[in-house]
Amino acid sequence: MIKVAICDDEKNIRSYLASLIREQKAECEITEYASAEEYLSSGMGHDLLFLDIALEDSASGMDGMGMARRIRGMEQIKQPAIIFVTGYEKYVYDAFEVEASGYLVKPVNEQKFAEVFSRAQDKILSETEQKKKTLLIQYAGANKAIPLDRIYYMESRKHKVVLYIKDGEQASLRSLEYYAKIGELEEELQGQFCRIHKGYLVNLSCVDEYSRTEIMLANGDKLPLSKYKYEDFVKAYLRFMQ
Structure with missing residues (x-):
């Protein structure tokens, strides 16, 4: 079971991404979030996060990139694979800063989505198998x-x-x-x-x-x-x- 989170302030985009996830050959548990604040207060623990770079959050003023930086700075939490969803390709290079697993440009192409999801899924499953063979501790x-x-x-x-x-x-x-x-x-x-x-x-x-x-x-x-x-x-x- 892959735990997937979708964080986008547009409900129609969240619904569309969720429908694409369900079409993939993977058993997933999907949770939707409308803001960075909502996601960060959830306890997280996801394997994969679809994140809107231009995310608007009236409470904190944090966009998707700021949220990704916050997540990467939290050493004690499970680190998700992050796939950015953006309307502008100019943000693509920023994704390297937070070790993103991929990006999707709106409107999201179904074939491109399947390719990006498959790579992230392989990475998650590989890391899961590796964790079964090692114990990661803070020492x-x-x-x-x-x-x-x-x-x-x-x-x-x-x-x-x-x-x-x-x-x-x-x-x-x-x-x-x-x-x-x-x-x-x-x-x-x-x-x-x-x-x-x-x-x-x-x-x-x-x-x-x-x-x-x-x-x-x-x-x-x-x-x-x-x-x-x-x-x-x-x-x-x-x-x-x-």
């Missing part, structure tokens, strides 16, 4: 991508999570601590990782053996297995192994 003031196959397990420690990561080709693990919630990681990484205890999330590919009370990892580390999590762990482990 030491920068974004850090950690391959999931190098993470043996995670431990909840107050308001932080400690990652135990395979150290090079050695069997030993090094730890990395950052601000996160283990419950959110459990949901994000389900399928490859399983919550075995209120304080631990384990990489199922690193499990060597287990009993009703304990899990032994491939490097020899032992973790407690909660009696309340035992059945869910066994089901998750068997599904993963299959």
